[in-house]
Each structure stands twice: as C-alpha cells, then as structure tokens.
Amino acid sequence: MAEAARLMKDQTMSAKDILKSFGVAETAFTGGDLKVHSPIDGAEIGALKQHNAKDVAAAVEKASKAFAEWRVVPAPVRGEFVRLYGEELRASKDELGRLVTIECGKILSEGLGEVQEMIDICDFAVGLSRQLYGLTIQSERPGHHMRETWQPLGTVGVISAFNFPVAVWCWNSALAFVCGDPVIWKPSEKTPLTALACQAIFERTVKRFREAGHKIPDGLSQVVIGGREVGQALTENVHVPLISATGSVPMGRAVAQVVAGRLGRSLLELGGNNAMIVTDSADLDMAVRAILFGAVGTAGQRCTTLRRLFVHEAVYDKLLASVTKAYQAIRVGNPLDSKTLVGPLIDKASFDAMQSALKQATEQGGKILVGGDRVGSEGYYVHPSVVAMPKQSDVVKHETFAPILYVMKFKTFEEAVALQNDVPQGLSSCIFTLNVREAESFLSVAGSDCGIANVNIGPSGAEIGGAFGGEKETGGGRESGSDSWRNYMRRQTQTVNYSSALPLAQGVVFDV
Ligand code: UN1
Secondary structure, three states: OHHHHHHHHHHHOOHHHHHHHOOOOHHHOOOOOEEEEOOOOOOEEEEEOOOOHHHHHHHHHHHHHHHHHHOOOOHHHHHHHHHHHHHHHHHHHHHHHHHHHHHHOOOHHHHHHHHHHHHHHHHHHHHHOOOOOOEEEOOOOOOEEEEEEEEEOOOEEEEOOOOOOOHHHHHHHHHHHHHOOOEEEEOOOOOHHHHHHHHHHHHHHHHHHHHOOOOOOOOOEEEOOOOHHHHHHHHHOOOOOEEEEEOOHHHHHHHHHHHHHOOOEEEEEOOOOEEEEEOOOOOHHHHHHHHHHHHHHHHHOOOOOEEEEEEEOOOHHHHHHHHHHHHHOOOEOOOOOOOOOEOOEOOHHHHHHHHHHHHHHHHOOOEEEEOOOEEOOOOEEEOOEEEEOOOOOHHHHOOOOOOEEEEEEEOOHHHHHHHHHOOOEEOEEEEEOOOHHHHHHHOOOOOOOOOEEEEOOOOOOOOOOOEEOOEEOOOOOOEEOOOHHHHHEEEEEEEEEOOOOOOOHHHOOOOO
C-alpha cells in the first residue's frame, strides 16, 4: 500500500517537488537569470543565479582547504563516504531518475538507468578505496627499496554535458573522492537542476558520515552554475590540477588548450561518430534490436549513439527492410510515459541541427528512408531517421547530436573496417558477425581504431567497469572503470636506502 502510494506520488512529482524533497532551498532555483526549460513541454522549471569568475576563485580556494584535510583521511574511510553516497542514491533513485527525465528529456527507464550507473560507479569506487595499488620495483642498488605510490592529486574540475547530466559527474566524483580529491562541478547550463539535486544528496551524506563520527571537510563537493565564463575560470585556475570535460569537440579543444597552457592535466570525452558493421553471417534479428537501441535510444543524444551503419551487400535489403519497419513502430512522445521509446530533443538548436544535417545528406545523394519529421508542436520531438547514403560523404563524418542513422553498403570486410575508421572521431564501434575471423580481426591491431569495440552488441550502453572514452577527436580520455582512477592521483616513484652505504645508480662514482 505504502509502495503504491509512493509510486503514485512519484508520478505526479514536478521538478520543484523533487528538489524540495531533496532539501534544495527554493531560492537556489528561482529568481535567477539562467532559465531552465523542460524539453518535455518547454515549460520553465528553474531560474538559477549564475556564478562569476570571482565565485569560481572562491570555490577553488575552499576546495584547496578541503583537499588538505581530505587527502590525509585513509582511503578506505573515504570509500565509506562513497558507500554512504551510493546508499543515498539507492534511496533517491526514483526521484532523481524522474528529475533527469524532466530536465533532459530521456525516457524514464533511461533516467533511472543513469542513476543506476551512479550507484554502480559508487560500488566500484568503494572497492577501489581498498586498492589504489602501486608497484614495488627491483632496485639495482643493494639495500634499496623502490616503489611507486599513488597520492591524491588535488581539486578536480568537472564540466559535464546535458545528455548524461548526473552519471558522468558521478564517474568522476566517486573516483575523485576515494582518491582524496575535492570536486568542483560545472554542469551544463541546460541541466543544472539535477546538479543541485546531486549536491543536496551529497550534503545529506556528509551529515550521515559526520553522525557516524567521521571527519569530512566543507567544500569537498561544490557546484558552480553558469556558462562559458564560469567554465573558463575553472579551466584557467592553476589550483585545479585536473579538468575533466565532456561535450563537443570545439569545447574540448578550447579546454585542452587552456589547460595545456598551464601544463595542467585534462581528461576529455568528446564527440563520437560510432559505427556498426553488419556482415553477411550476422544474426540479423539481434542486429536490428541493437541498431534500434543504439541509434534511437536517448533520442540519438548519447556520445555512444550509433550514427553509421555499414551493411554487407548480401544482407543489405533484408536488414534495411527490418530496420525501417522497426523504426515505423517507434513511439515518440512524453518520456515519462512508459510506452514511449523516444523523448524530445533537448532544444530548438538541436532540432535545427538535425534538419540541416538531413538537408545536407539529401544534397550529398542520401535518401531518407524513414523519419526526420517533427512530431507535435510543443517541445522538439522528432521521428528518428534512417538515411541511405551512396558513400561516406562529409555529413556522415560529422557528429550531429540527433537520431539520424546513415546507412552504407560494403562488399569486403576490409573495406568496411576502413570506412568505419575513416572519421575524425574514435569513441565506440561494433560488429555483428558469427564469423570468428571477422570478429577477432575487428578487435585486432588492424581492426577498429576506437576506444570501445564490441562484438554482437551495439556501440552504446557501456557498463561502468570498463575504461570509457575514445581516440582522435574524442579526446583520448578514459573515465569510469578499469584503471581510470589513476587520472585522479599523482604518481610518485620512491626509493629508500636502508643500507649504510650510498651507492649511485648506473655505477657512477662521485667521491671526494
Ligand atoms: C555519454 O553519452 O556521454 O555507454 C556517456 C553509454 C553510457 C554513457 C554515455 N553508459 O552509452
């Protein structure tokens, strides 16, 4: 009964209700000049005050103080904090998932999935907090110990995008917190409300952690609201040793140059232009399902979205018929409705970019097989589109952040791999084949050049356990699982002489 009442309540909760339920003061999201609109219906759901460069400097100063305290807390105790944060997220999953949907427009199942991704990375980080392993190294000198130790790095600046408004921050912050680092978060101007919610959940966790008798400094996590000026101030600050940025290639290029200029470290996850190769041996039913989720999921607004499909000529007609049929059955509409598969695009600019890409595709010889048209007049809903292209022309090589799938035909496996690699981006890739030679060749040194390469799975929807990121214009960063934690630490090579002699390395003699 209580569960039913809770679910009923969830289904009517507005952004404001949810924020208030998290304890966010109404003044934090009203009365400011940064207007936030829900892509669901365009309604204004927040008006936030923006920070400026001075505020960012103050936040960095506060973070530096927090760093001095947090770095000396044992890593497993820092892990305990992240464990509690994960627990709070579990308790808040329904509300936070719903807020993600309201603010960025992805369907509820994906909104909830995003919160699950946060929970998963918290679990991963908790385990890491008892690891963060270094090496011991054999010394060439007698009576010497050599080792490599990982130390906390310092304040991490996180610049995140609208399409994964909470998970990507959590990939960074869960690792940063166990590694001993404070985080300053600049969320996308399009999705700052979910950031306020995460910060409120963070504060709630701080309270619990303190009640349990642990020490945690103020300012370990801070959110700065605003656009370019705020991002720039964070990026330029020499007291922020790492900037982790997710978003467009031009944004990443600008960030990388500023950070490199001060010899800081950047971790970039930028554009993708992800492909699938379907060979003549592929399980076509599986391929169609993977194409659908890959190309249409999150309304084509994932970095990992499937944008290019290369199909062997022998199965081209058959596959395309099934894909087109599946596309016709897609329900576009309110992302809070459980029958919807495709919610709205984030805004008008996104819609315009999609229309412009479709126009260019047609000019470059493409044929729109399905979709592309606007659905309704409130918000920017579109029917996902499939476009058959005569070749991989300019428009195909460009990432348009919308549900457009370009399809091309190939004859040989080698040709398909070459086409798949012939774009400036290098995030995710996949092949559908039942031929072990093709599968392994795709994963070999001469195969996919991307950061992620899958067999019989689409390019999107990665688990947190692997390192996430890509090559070339995607920026080269690796976030989330595997050894990505090393980005958030500094490496120290230590040599200890426990003998009573002082031999020099390389046999150098230097005595008076
Ligand atoms: C992104 O689009 O920036 O692999 C991240 C995926 C998700 C993360 C996407 N786990 O599609």
